[in-house]
Amino acid sequence: MGSVAWKQLLLNALETNNHLKHSSYMQLATIGTNGTPSNRTVVFRGFQDNTDNFQINTDTRTRKIEELKVCSSAEICWYFTDSWEQFRINGSIDIIDGLNPDPLKLQQREKSWFASSLRSRSQYLRPNPGLPCLNEQAQPDISLDPSTGPVDAFCLLILEPNQVDYVNLKNNQRLTFKLSVSEAENKSWIVTRVNP
Amino acid sequence: MGSVAWKQLLLNALETNNHLKHSSYMQLATIGTNGTPSNRTVVFRGFQDNTDNFQINTDTRTRKIEELKVCSSAEICWYFTDSWEQFRINGSIDIIDGLNPDPLKLQQREKSWFASSLRSRSQYLRPNPGLPCLNEQAQPDISLDPSTGPVDAFCLLILEPNQVDYVNLKNNQRLTFKLSVSEAENKSWIVTRVNP
Numbered sequence: 001m002g003s004v005a006w007k008q009l010l011l012n013a014l015e016t017n018n019h020l021k022h023s024s025y026m027q028l029a030t031i032g033t034n035g036t037p038s039n040r041t042v043v044f045r046g047f048q049d050n051t052d053n054f055q056i057n058t059d060t061r062t063r064k065i066e067e068l069k070v071c072s073s074a075e076i077c078w079y080f081t082d083s084w085e086q087f088r089i090n091g092s093i094d095i096i097d098g099l100n101p102d103p104l105k106l107q108q109r110e111k112s113w114f115a116s117s118l119r120s121r122s123q124y125l126r127p128n129p130g131l132p133c134l135n136e137q138a139q140p141d142i143s144l145d146p147s148t149g150p151v152d153a154f155c156l157l158i159l160e161p162n163q164v165d166y167v168n169l170k171n172n173q174r175l176t177f178k179l180s181v182s183e184a185e186n187k188s189w190i191v192t193r194v195n196p
Numbered sequence: 197m198g199s200v201a202w203k204q205l206l207l208n209a210l211e212t213n214n215h216l217k218h219s220s221y222m223q224l225a226t227i228g229t230n231g232t233p234s235n236r237t238v239v240f241r242g243f244q245d246n247t248d249n250f251q252i253n254t255d256t257r258t259r260k261i262e263e264l265k266v267c268s269s270a271e272i273c274w275y276f277t278d279s280w281e282q283f284r285i286n287g288s289i290d291i292i293d294g295l296n297p298d299p300l301k302l303q304q305r306e307k308s309w310f311a312s313s314l315r316s317r318s319q320y321l322r323p324n325p326g327l328p329c330l331n332e333q334a335q336p337d338i339s340l341d342p343s344t345g346p347v348d349a350f351c352l353l354i355l356e357p358n359q360v361d362y363v364n365l366k367n368n369q370r371l372t373f374k375l376s377v378s379e380a381e382n383k384s385w386i387v388t389r390v391n392p
Contacts, residue, residue: 020277022275022277025275025277027223027225027235027273027275028235029223029225029233029234029235029271029273030233031227031231031232031233032271035227035267035269036227036267036269036270036271036286037225037226037227037233037234037269037270037271037286038225038233038271038286039223039224039225039235039271039272039273039284040273040282040284041273041275041282071231071232073231073232073233074232074233075225075228075232075233075234075235076235077223077225077235077236077237079218079221079223079237081216081218081221081277086236086237088235088236090232090233090234126391126392127391128391129390129391129392130372130390130391131390131391132388132389132390132391133370133389133390133391174329176326192328193328193329194325194326194327194328194329195322195323195324195325195326195327195328195329196322196325
């Protein structure tokens, strides 16, 4: 019920802002390994099947993987520049790399690999991100066979939300949605209208 | 030297993206009081005088103040949607509210108050942000005398950066700038070109 509500708000925002390339860009905050916050832009890759879970593709060699292995908590801040809506999505992240023992998860990873463009896929073959650049020249684009499956560096992140804070700056409405799990493991969302 | 470099890149980005209202919006990540990350959009209010420090206005009643009192570390993620540039600015935040004992800091706070629009200022008179909304109707805009000084809820945040990560998605260049402080307290920035 509450789930439908925040998800529907988000789907509406995605549609309203669809004409802007950057509308799928969100900021993902994690806890750095030194205990200080870490924050970067990532791309929303859709919801996982029929769930409320957010999919993000990333490189296993980036710092966020190291960080999420220590603390799986994360918060997405997603601001839609045309409709003036902000979603803050707090939850925990499951890392699905090529060594994942669950065949279903590996399938998800493969699906996400083939769903992304060839250009996106070829980025996973580039030198280790974040490490000093040894070659002063721009790296040439690496060509990749379209039938090649996910490479080692490719990783799928699944964020399972437990809290969503929504604010609309056009009408000054703010809502918070909190996940409530009963003893019988039934999930429901509790929605509260709060001051902006 | 390195300072000039990242600040100049940022000033250039601000100029290039100046036609977009949202170009002054950045995402600020902090550590939540429960140890999970917290992330929200804030507005860049310029640099503090002749320093590299970022100014942000906020309401003392928001959760970020509570969080910053426990852990002053923060990371800004600032993505410029027209020039495809991202700045990740890591540092620590000084909270300047009306009870600050330093007269110079109180002066800064007052300056920041009068530098913001009357509409922005009047928001600090609204009901406690984040608390359940007791009135179903939209709150009327509260009028505020232009000569009224900063109200209790108004707070200036100063982020002093110690690391900046810059990436340009158009030319695939990435640079990291790290603050180095010598034994004699001399500050310098060390810049490294890294893989994007």
